[in-house]
Amino acid sequence: xxxxxxxxxxxxxxxxxxxxxxxxxxxxxxxxxxxxxxxxxxxxxxxxxxxxxxxxxxxxxxxxxxxxxxxxxxxxxxxxxxxxxxxxxxxxxxxxxxxxxxxxxxxxxxxxx
Amino acid sequence: xxxxxxxxxxxxxxxxxxxxxxxxxxxxxxxxxxxxxxxxxxxxxxxxxxxxxxxxxxxxxxxxxxxxxxxxxxxxxxxxxxxxxxxxxxxxxxxxxxxxxxxxxxxxxxxxxx
Numbered sequence: 001x002x003x004x005x006x007x008x009x010x011x012x013x014x015x016x017x018x019x020x021x022x023x024x025x026x027x028x029x030x031x032x033x034x035x036x037x038x039x040x041x042x043x044x045x046x047x048x049x050x051x052x053x054x055x056x057x058x059x060x061x062x063x064x065x066x067x068x069x070x071x072x073x074x075x076x077x078x079x080x081x082x083x084x085x086x087x088x089x090x091x092x093x094x095x096x097x098x099x100x101x102x103x104x105x106x107x108x109x110x111x112x113x
Numbered sequence: 114x115x116x117x118x119x120x121x122x123x124x125x126x127x128x129x130x131x132x133x134x135x136x137x138x139x140x141x142x143x144x145x146x147x148x149x150x151x152x153x154x155x156x157x158x159x160x161x162x163x164x165x166x167x168x169x170x171x172x173x174x175x176x177x178x179x180x181x182x183x184x185x186x187x188x189x190x191x192x193x194x195x196x197x198x199x200x201x202x203x204x205x206x207x208x209x210x211x212x213x214x215x216x217x218x219x220x221x222x223x224x225x226x227x
Contacts, residue, residue, distance in 0.1 A: 041220070045218070051213070093213065099146075099163065100148075101146075101158070
């Protein structure tokens with residue numbers, strides 16, 4: 001998607017609620033997808049990945065859903081905690097050909113105590 | 114174990130100067146990537162190294178940018194004759210192999226051009 005610069009979409013949730021962060025990816029040939037968490041002043045931190053032969057994958061408190069029909073990816077965080085506050089990026093990649101990740105523009109998650 | 118290490122963490126320099134940014138990938142990772150992140154933006158791919166193969170330089174924005182990777186490990190990104198638009202955070206990542214593997218990032222070098 002297009003970058004929105006400093007005006008990142010923001011999701012504000014209450015501590016303990018579930019969070020859902022959405023991402024529309026651009027390349028129908030992409031077959032590998034990753035979610036990253038980025039805190040201020042830090043590099044992106046790997047959260048969870050999924051390949052295109054799956055539509056759901058679960059980790060610890062996180063679930064990624066992939067809908068290839070509409071090129072949509074979502075990250076669900078259960079029982080959101082203040083430490084989950086960060087900017088979240090989805091990224092897509094092709095297993096073959098160009099190996100670089102293509103990043104979305106990010107969503108800021110704010111967890112209210 | 115150690116993650117990806119980048120140095121310096123911050124660099125301030127005058128327009129027109131050359132800068133060198135260093136990346137030490139995770140031991141055993143054959144793939145190394147450089148990305149650039151402008152304030153509040155997503156990451157923009159710059160260059161990719163995989164083993165002994167020729168690097169993928171398709172993301173470099175101009176011929177003022179170059180990178181090398183010595184001995185299949187440490188990489189240096191060089192920006193010549195810096196311009197103010199080069200101001201950004203430069204991030205390095207490594208992965209076990211190229212494509213279809215999680216890329217693990219360092220904390221970046223914040224470059225400011227005066």
